[in-house]
Structures are given as C-alpha cells and as structure tokens.
Amino acid sequence: MKGSTLELVKVTKRYGQTTAVDAIDLKVEGGAYCCLLGPSGCGKSTTLRMIAGHEAVTDGDVLLGPHNVTDLPPAQRGTAMMFQSYALFPHLTCVDNVAFSLKMRGIDKETRRAKAMELLDLVAMTPYAERLPAQLSGGQQQRVALARALITEPQILLLDEPLSALDPFLRIKMRAELKRLQKELGITFVHVTHGQDEAMALADLVVVMNQGIIEQAGTPREVFNAPRTAFVARFMGGHNVIDVPQGQIAVRADRLSLTPLEGATALVGSAMPAVVRDVEYQGSFVQVGLEAGQANELAAQISEAAFDAMPLQPGDRVAVSWVEADAHRLSTVA
Structure with missing residues (x-):
C-alpha cells in the first residue's frame, strides 16, 4: 500500500443557511498521519465525511493524488473509512467481516478469506478469526474494523474518533498500534479526534478546527509551542492566555x-x-x-x-x- 497526497481546495459544506465547513484549504502529504482536532461542532467530522464521499461538497474540490474526486462515490475514491462504532456485522465471524468488501466485489471465497487472514495477522487477531464480534473486547473489535478497512488497499485511511470507546489504558496502547501500522503500511491516515493528547501522540500534521475553519495547521510541536490564536492556545491546553x-x-x-x-x-x-x-x-x-x-x-x-x-x-x-x-x-x- 502507498499513501497519496490529499488536498482540500476551498472546501465548503452548508446545510441550508448554516455553514458547517467554511472554504478550508489543507494539504496532507502522502504517507503522513494527519489529525483533525477540535471541539464538538467544529466541522472536523463533516470534513472527514466529505473526503470519504459520505457528504456532498457544497463548494470547492477534494483532490487525491492527481485526481479530483469531489464528485466520485466513496467506492471509487481510493479511501477507506473506519467508523467510531466499528460497525461490524454481528452475525459474521471476524474473518468474514474483514473479507466482506471483497465478497461484494465478486472475489472468490478462497482468495478473499486468504487476504482477510493476512490482514488479521497484521493486526494480531489471527487466533480470533472465527469468533463473532460479541465475543471480542472493544480493542479486539477495533483491530478487526481496522483490518476490514485496510483490505481494500486504500490510498488514504479515514478514522472517525476510533479510540473514543476504549478505556484510557487501552486507548494509549491502541494509538501506539495505529502509529506503528501507519508507518509500516506507508499510507496516509486522516484521523478525527477531540483529544489533544491523542493528536499530539499520533500526528505528523495537527489541524485545529473551530467553527468551520482551520485555526492552525502544523506539527504537534509547532501547534503546542507556537499557537497562533487564543483559541488554539486554550484548546491545546497547558497555556495561559x-x-x-x-x-x-x-x-x-x-x-x-x-x-x-x-x-x-x-x-x-x-x-x-x-x-x-x-x-x-x-x-x-x-x-x-x-x-x-x-x-x-x-x-x-x-x-x-x-x-x-x-x-x-x-x-x-x-x-x-x-x-x-x-x-x-x-x-x-x-
């Protein structure tokens, strides 16, 4: 797998008279780990869904590598989405959950299960391949959801608050796993979170959003040590304005x-x-x-x-x- 550059050009999302995302510009280099960070309602999840194609862009363009994917359906974009709820099929085993998208593409059973087992091995879930989601812990379900997202070999993996349902100890463990996998696979990750510590630990690029705009984008050290605005200084924590x-x-x-x-x-x-x-x-x-x-x-x-x-x-x-x-x-x- 190889990551592609993601670029948002004046991307806007309006719901009637309400502007959720206001003409944002952002470039994420291929193979980078980007965290969209901000309080609830700041526009970060809406931005992620527009990148995925699950929300229509009101104005602006979404570029993936050399291609404009603004009007393409999700399956044709080269992206994969890992949802906050994990959204595993309760009646399917782990291996069948992971293989599901290949089944929908008409890939034969032997080939898709072999590929699914490779991905389960990647996330250290091989011993649980035949278990149902209800028989797994939250962290194990997350690993299966991650394997399912990766089986399509996306250029960009989109993660919508994937650690929020985990207890604090497991959250720290799993964010280390996410970082390891991202570096190993070399694909671009775009991860939505409201946790400052999570963004600081994971990201190459931290993008702080507020009321539909990008207040600041930079490395974790840049954003923490040199906040541009009072909002960023307060939201990142550890600062007095x-x-x-x-x-x-x-x-x-x-x-x-x-x-x-x-x-x-x-x-x-x-x-x-x-x-x-x-x-x-x-x-x-x-x-x-x-x-x-x-x-x-x-x-x-x-x-x-x-x-x-x-x-x-x-x-x-x-x-x-x-x-x-x-x-x-x-x-x-x-």
Missing part, C-alpha cells in the same frame, strides 16, 4: 513562577498578583489554579519539590511571573 499592555500573549503553565505576595510589595516586570483558587496533586507536578484579576483564571504547573518548598492552599496571595522569552505573542484575539 494573558492580556498585557502590548497585546495578548500565551504562556505555558509550566513556565509560570509563583512567589509569596507580602502586603503591598511592589511587583516588577511581568509579575502580577493572584489568589490561589485550587491545588491539585498530579504526581509529577502540582497544578495550581489562580484568580488574577483582568487575566482572569490562570494555571501554573510547579514541581513537587518546589511545592514542598512553598506549600500553597486556596486563598493564599501570590505573585505570578514569567520570563519574557516564554511569552508567545498571539496574532488573533479570541
């Missing part, structure tokens, strides 16, 4: 420093007064929630050792400061 005289900035929570605020001691530089709202122990660090006047709610992550040296509790008054080099200026105010 702060109004300063020069404009709006983002400062990572682990880059804030807290010191005692004694009486009316003068504050210098970037420091501002705040009141501790809550304290949460997180193991490797302590999360301190703060109320800071016009800056509103802030969060600081401090090491366990630093917290032990200066224990804090709700109601304590502190000075919050940061190094200017850690302040990232935002280009757009949310």
Whole structure:
C-alpha cells in the first residue's frame, strides 16, 4: 500500500443557511498521519465525511493524488473509512467481516478469506478469526474494523474518533498500534479526534478546527509551542492566555513562577498578583489554579519539590511571573 497526497481546495459544506465547513484549504502529504482536532461542532467530522464521499461538497474540490474526486462515490475514491462504532456485522465471524468488501466485489471465497487472514495477522487477531464480534473486547473489535478497512488497499485511511470507546489504558496502547501500522503500511491516515493528547501522540500534521475553519495547521510541536490564536492556545491546553499592555500573549503553565505576595510589595516586570483558587496533586507536578484579576483564571504547573518548598492552599496571595522569552505573542484575539 502507498499513501497519496490529499488536498482540500476551498472546501465548503452548508446545510441550508448554516455553514458547517467554511472554504478550508489543507494539504496532507502522502504517507503522513494527519489529525483533525477540535471541539464538538467544529466541522472536523463533516470534513472527514466529505473526503470519504459520505457528504456532498457544497463548494470547492477534494483532490487525491492527481485526481479530483469531489464528485466520485466513496467506492471509487481510493479511501477507506473506519467508523467510531466499528460497525461490524454481528452475525459474521471476524474473518468474514474483514473479507466482506471483497465478497461484494465478486472475489472468490478462497482468495478473499486468504487476504482477510493476512490482514488479521497484521493486526494480531489471527487466533480470533472465527469468533463473532460479541465475543471480542472493544480493542479486539477495533483491530478487526481496522483490518476490514485496510483490505481494500486504500490510498488514504479515514478514522472517525476510533479510540473514543476504549478505556484510557487501552486507548494509549491502541494509538501506539495505529502509529506503528501507519508507518509500516506507508499510507496516509486522516484521523478525527477531540483529544489533544491523542493528536499530539499520533500526528505528523495537527489541524485545529473551530467553527468551520482551520485555526492552525502544523506539527504537534509547532501547534503546542507556537499557537497562533487564543483559541488554539486554550484548546491545546497547558497555556495561559494573558492580556498585557502590548497585546495578548500565551504562556505555558509550566513556565509560570509563583512567589509569596507580602502586603503591598511592589511587583516588577511581568509579575502580577493572584489568589490561589485550587491545588491539585498530579504526581509529577502540582497544578495550581489562580484568580488574577483582568487575566482572569490562570494555571501554573510547579514541581513537587518546589511545592514542598512553598506549600500553597486556596486563598493564599501570590505573585505570578514569567520570563519574557516564554511569552508567545498571539496574532488573533479570541
């Protein structure tokens, strides 16, 4: 299998007077792992369905490699879809579920079952080939759904929140499996998620969407360390959006420093007064929630050792400061 470049050109989706996706442009290189990330209702799943051909494009074009596939039916696009619910046929065994699309194409039983067994082996499900979906765990069902999507040898695999139904431990395990398979197969993955940690762990390209537009696209490190907008800074987590005289900035929570605020001691530089709202122990660090006047709610992550040296509790008054080099200026105010 080999991945193809995907390009969206001014792709728009309208439902009556409502615009769900608003003239977005996006290029995903062949063989890349792309995550469409954003809150519910941001347009990410609608975008995925338009790529798949399950939703008609109102305006714009969907290009797969050198071909314009905007008006092609799903089966002729070279894409395969893995749904959130997995959508396995309950009355078919694992091997027959995987082989189903080849059966619909008229491939003989021996050939399609042999190919299905190859894919089950790829996802480590050979011992469960004759089981029904109800006899499998959630993670095992996901592996079967993945094998079924891959049997058509797609150029692009589309995944609609495939890990959301799994428990946290299994979710981490399965995302590592997805990344391994994507690299091994070399095909393009486009994966919809609302989980920032999932996108950061999996993606070569993170695409943050909000209200039908792309707020920012880039590598995980670019998007996390250099958010362009207040929305991206807040949604990616780990950042504080702060109004300063020069404009709006983002400062990572682990880059804030807290010191005692004694009486009316003068504050210098970037420091501002705040009141501790809550304290949460997180193991490797302590999360301190703060109320800071016009800056509103802030969060600081401090090491366990630093917290032990200066224990804090709700109601304590502190000075919050940061190094200017850690302040990232935002280009757009949310």
